[in-house]
Amino acid sequence: GFKCGIVGLPNVGKSTLFNALTQTAAAQAANYPFCTIEPNVGDVAVPDERLEKLAKIAGSKDIIPTRLAFVDIAGLVRGASKGEGLGNQFLANIRECDAIAHVVRCFEDSDITHVEGKIAPIDDIETIETELMLADLESLEKRAAALEKKAKGADKEAKETLDLALRCLALLREGKPARLVEVKPEERKIFEGLGLLSSKPVLYVCNVEEEAAAEGNNFSRAVEARAAAEGAVAVTVSAKIESEIAVLAPADQKDYLEAVGLAEPGLNRVIRAGYDLLRLITYFTVGPKEARAWTIAQGTRGPQAAGVIHTDFEKGFIRAETISYDDYIACNGESGAREAGKFRLEGKDYAVADGDVLHFRFAN
Numbered sequence: 001g002f003k004c005g006i007v008g009l010p011n012v013g014k015s016t017l018f019n020a021l022t023q024t025a026a027a028q029a030a031n032y033p034f035c036t037i038e039p040n041v042g043d044v045a046v047p048d049e050r051l052e053k054l055a056k057i058a059g060s061k062d063i064i065p066t067r068l069a070f071v072d073i074a075g076l077v078r079g080a081s082k083g084e085g086l087g088n089q090f091l092a093n094i095r096e097c098d099a100i101a102h103v104v105r106c107f108e109d110s111d112i113t114h115v116e117g118k119i120a121p122i123d124d125i126e127t128i129e130t131e132l133m134l135a136d137l138e139s140l141e142k143r144a145a146a147l148e149k150k151a152k153g154a155d156k157e158a159k160e161t162l163d164l165a166l167r168c169l170a171l172l173r174e175g176k177p178a179r180l181v182e183v184k185p186e187e188r189k190i191f192e193g194l195g196l197l198s199s200k201p202v203l204y205v206c207n208v209e210e211e212a213a214a215e216g217n218n219f220s221r222a223v224e225a226r227a228a229a230e231g232a233v234a235v236t237v238s239a240k241i242e243s244e245i246a247v248l249a250p251a252d253q254k255d256y257l258e259a260v261g262l263a264e265p266g267l268n269r270v271i272r273a274g275y276d277l278l279r280l281i282t283y284f285t286v287g288p289k290e291a292r293a294w295t296i297a298q299g300t301r302g303p304q305a306a307g308v309i310h311t312d313f314e315k316g317f318i319r320a321e322t323i324s325y326d327d328y329i330a331c332n333g334e335s336g337a338r339e340a341g342k343f344r345l346e347g348k349d350y351a352v353a354d355g356d357v358l359h360f361r362f363a364n
């Protein structure tokens with residue numbers, strides 16, 4: 001599955017946020033049988049209003065959302081790339097993640113020490129990014145030296161890798177993250193193979209004081225501006241509020257949210273932003289037993305989409321009976337969609353679209 005690593009300096013609210021995510025997941029666990037929770041990995045439901053609407057039309061007994069994993073990666077401090085704090089362990093944990101949720105302290109509280117002595121979210125972001133870039137620089141320089149030897153021979157892949165590695169190095173030496181390098185489509189695989197920490201997509205999570213949960217504050221606005229300028233995404237939450245919401249019964253949550261001026265838990269926005277950041281989309285399977293959401297990467301074709309449910313579906317794929325979400329709703333379900341000519345048979349080359357309601361035909 002896809003994983004989003006939660007990073008940030010100490011005392012910014014990472015654990016508070018992570019615990020809120022997993023408490024929510026734990027509260028849901030009874031309803032979602034496939035939920036696994038490890039100490040530092042939270043497998044959380046991706047909120048999606050469409051699922052309930054589909055279930056209502058189809059009279060589905062159960063609703064099963066799709067899930068996204070968040071990993072709490074503690075221990076990043078200035079100097080991590082040189083082995084400070086949990087140093088290398090920390091970096092290895094990030095390497096395994098597909099995206100980074102970077103928690104930034106945007107709340108003032110004189111009782112809670114800031115490791116750098118003052119609240120300065122942009123400086124904090126740069127401190128963390130610098131550590132990731134330094135780690136990348138070090139690993140790439142070693143790599144490039146080895147590749148140069150190989151590339152002298154006829155090793156075409158070594159040449160291509162070296163070329164890309166050198167372009168990344170040039171950027172990193174200018175103090176820019178590797179995700180800003182221009183990667184040709186045919187280089188994608190090589191780029192991923194480099195495993196660069198600063199190449200991962202980043203979501204900034206601005207942790208603000210309770211009073212600013214709905215509107216944000218000057219700190220979070222500065223982070224949002226930075227995110228917009230670098231094509232990243234920022235979400236503002238109050239980790240404290242989220243940790244309080246997480247332990248409430250759903251009925252009480254509504255009142256609480258209203259009282260603090262929120263339309264929904266901030267965590268929902270964090271989860272959805274993480275999902276979008278990873279370029280993930282959702283398709284649905286809908287029947288009387290259950291309405292269920294499944295996660296695939298954008299551009300996934302029919303057979304591979306089917307393979308998410310079961311490898312047999314992929315191997316024996318014949319076709320996907322397809323109704324787009326809007327048609328399913330507008331026609332009030334499958335039979336209406338059939339009558340209206342909105343029921344399509346799609347083959348092996350079909351790129352599944354977000355919201356598709358699918359039924360796979362396959363041969364054993």
Ligand code: GDP
Binds near residue numbers: 015108209241
């Ligand atoms: P971590 O080191 O990044 O995992 O930070 P923690 O989640 O452990 O939080 C550090 C301290 O800050 C704890 O005492 C939290 O209760 C507190 N904290 C977290 N979020 C907020 C917040 O939004 N407002 C205030 N005032 N304190 C917070």
